[in-house]
Amino acid sequence: MRQFTAVVNPTAGGAAILHRVAPLLRAAGAGLETETGRGLAHAGELARRAGERGRVVLAVGGDGIAGAVGGALSGTGTVLGLVPAGRGNDFARALDLPAAPAELARLLLDGIPRPVDTVELVSAAHDRAVVLGGVYAGVDALANRYANRARLLRGTASYYAGALRAVAGWRPAGYRVTVDGEEHLCRGYTVVAANSGYYGSGRRIAPGARVDDGLLDVVLIRHAPRRLFFALMRELDAGTHVHRPEVRVLRGREIRIEADRPLPYGADGEVGAALPVTAKVLPGALRVLY
Incomplete structure (x- = not known):
């Protein structure tokens, strides 16, 4: 069962969205810890540290934190999951991620990591x-x-x-x-x-x-x-x-x-x-x- 570290942007309403997904992950037996980013650079540092411990990293927020976390993990082999909770959520939209918490939780639990390009x-x-x-x-x-x-x-x-x-x-x-x-x-x-x-x-x-x-x-x-x-x-x-x-x-x-x-x-x-x-x-x- 996957072990997740959620890196949350509190200003984007990420905590409220994660509150709907987290019980579903834990009910399935997954481990979940939460870290709050004090800014985009700090969010990237938290993501790298979690990846070094072999955890799947969840970027919880909008495109800013998704980019900061994804950029920090680029080239490391760490798996990234997105919990969209921001103003635009455009990268999540490009990936066609489900909006319903139950569907998103199932994807995070059972989905197969796929390679994407970074810039x-x-x-x-x-x-x-x-x-x-x-x-x-x-x-x-x-x-x-x-x-x-x-x-x-x-x-x-x-x-x-x-x-x-x-x-x-x-x-x-x-x-x-x-x-x-x-x-x-x-x-x-x-x-x-x-x-x-x-x-x-x-x-x-x-x-x-x-x-x-x-x-x-x-x-x-x-x-x-x-x-x-x-x-x-x-x-x-x-x-x-x-x-x-x-x-x-x-x-x-x-x-x-x-x-x-x-x-x-x-x-x-x-x-x-x-x-x-x-x-x-x-x-x-x-x-x-x-």
Whole structure:
């Protein structure tokens, strides 16, 4: 029977969600201990220590803690399980995880670990991080920052309000995007290098992306009138925006994103650095229950 260590983000409501799943795990005979992360870096440390003891690590929270825990476990062989309890839960959505506690508990107890890709990011300061969903640079990173600061809105509503605020003050940026050594120029709103197809609480930014194909889908959204961009935003729910001429999709293993002015980039629901950034896929580096 599996032995679990749950690393919980208390600010995302993780404790309440875990409270519904934990009795089901224990009733089946599984061992479960709980650790509370005091931040994303601390959550990663807790995950590594638990993995070194041979335990299955559960990331309980949203995309931030899933990315911090998954990044810390990338390449270690430790098995990761997700208990979605955050604002967006986009990586869990990409894995098609069940929402019902009983179904999720059964998956965690009996599921077979499967390899997924992770993404290594290298910043301008040569800082390194490993994330799960990918990286996005431009107006969507600003929208993410505004959503994270929202107090009265949650989920899709917070991201949509953040996007309205970000687009209202946006001016086109000039991007240089290098995909496996080939340079592409784009002037517009954003560049996304996606491992997961989802971001922004369920928006299908890269509908063709797969978490286990060893590739990143690179989505470039060129400049367009704001009214057209808002129409494109609505199409993100179904992923049909990729058919517009303003949108270009590339694929590759290593992507460098640069811009003609300082722009923020985000990953796994967190925004904290500025371009340039290099994203490199790490094929099959993480074992996940899904």
